[in-house]
Amino acid sequence: MSHTHVHESHEQLKDALDTLKQTGVRITPQRHAILEFLVESMTHPTADDIYKALEGTFPNMSVATVYNNLRVFREIGLVRELTYGDTSSRFDFITTEHYHVICESCNKIVDFHYPGLDEVEQFASHVTGFEISHHRMEIYGKCPSCSNKDLH
Amino acid sequence: MSHTHVHESHEQLKDALDTLKQTGVRITPQRHAILEFLVESMTHPTADDIYKALEGTFPNMSVATVYNNLRVFREIGLVRELTYGDTSSRFDFITTEHYHVICESCNKIVDFHYPGLDEVEQFASHVTGFEISHHRMEIYGKCPSCSNKDLH
DNA sequence: TGTTACTTTATAATCCTTATAAACAGTGTA
DNA sequence: TACACTGTTTATAAGGATTATAAAGTAACA
Known part of the structure; x- marks a missing residue:
């Protein structure tokens, strides 16, 4: 590995x-x-x-x-x-294309893969008339080790 | 209106x-x-x-x-x-909850509504072990009026 | 070798945002 | 009413991230 x-x-x-x-x-x-x-x-x-x-x-x-x-x-x-x-x-x-999950308490960033959100881009293009080039998305939360700390 | x-x-x-x-x-x-x-x-x-x-x-x-x-x-x-x-x-x-489409040439921001991406949050939580609180997403592209300008 | 264009360095400048302290304003109490 | 308390605004300074500038350095190439 x-x-x-x-x-x-x-x-x-x-x-x-x-x-x-x-x-x-x-x-x-x-x-x-x-x-x-x-x-x-x-x-x-x-x-x-x-x-x-x-x-x-x-x-x-x-x-x-x-x-x-x-x-x-x-x-x-x-x-x-x-x-x-x-x-x-x-x-x-x-x-490769990937998204990020960000820990709101220690700022750690973890990658994760997910099929592209093409439908969202197409929808947005349809309702706004924009020519879409790309998108960004991030997910926020609390990482496992920070969650554990909170228990003590 | x-x-x-x-x-x-x-x-x-x-x-x-x-x-x-x-x-x-x-x-x-x-x-x-x-x-x-x-x-x-x-x-x-x-x-x-x-x-x-x-x-x-x-x-x-x-x-x-x-x-x-x-x-x-x-x-x-x-x-x-x-x-x-x-x-x-x-x-x-x-x-209300909404997302944004941003014009890369004039920086105009337009709102659009789309059902929340809950599946993505759940998927991310599953593969990373994070407790998810929320996400953000923006779509980038070129607005209709900037697209028109480019034609001239 | 000499010239040209690109790159790095050092430093100053810029821009956005926050910190600080003094002046101000509202609220409650004797 | 007078007074103290707290929150708010103002003016200004300070901070931090990024960019601009000019001089020095370096590679490419005729």
Whole structure:
């Protein structure tokens, strides 16, 4: 399982780097590291999380570099920006389509898969006349470990 | 139709003011005006929109007053805060449950009704073990008038 | 090699939101 | 009425996230 995960991450990183090449975006050490961190992290990090995580390896890296490159990645479709209620955006490496469940007490984010809500999009298009491009959905609640804490 | 709308707005405002009384929140002129503006506006305004809209009537009102009262209204369930992709929050007077379609080119927000996605919540609860409290969903696309502009 | 375009860095600026403290207003009580 | 108490508004400062700017660095390429 862990072995599989490592292997998948490696593939995903390779694919992402290929996309960079195809799009004509240079693969700098910083970009490589940011992508690698995103692919391997399961935590939906903020820009600052990424900055802090990499400052050991890149002591001189600027926060602006993180933001700039996250924007680049978003524009070429490698990364999704999540604007939840909290103050700062979180960033999510795009693999397969999935939704998020968010713990309202510890802010943990857990992925889950669910067949796309195409009917909702079609319905909305019908009643509003919009050309629909996509949708977002998040579910809020309390994670198992926070539920347990409340019992004590 | 217009007459009906005015009448409904009036009822909604009255109900909201009743809620304030019941909750022990004082009805100040500023609060009255902010609520009235929210009820009658169909535009999901930002805090700054509200501030600008009322500065004619309240030349000395502080931005903090708008933010403070929007927080109060949110806490007692009169108002919902929408944190979409753009930089600032938008505020929505809560009437009946509905979802939003957002135009990616002019940022217009249109309401639409759709039966709640209870199955999705139940599914998420099942696979993640979360206690679910609620969800949010928005649909993105291009509104009819922006679609037309693109044709010329 | 030299030129060009892209990238990073460092820093300043911007924007949204919240915190703070003083002034103000309403409410209740002696 | 006078007084104290509490909640509210105001004005302003402070905070935090993100973007803009300009200079320095680096890769690509004629």
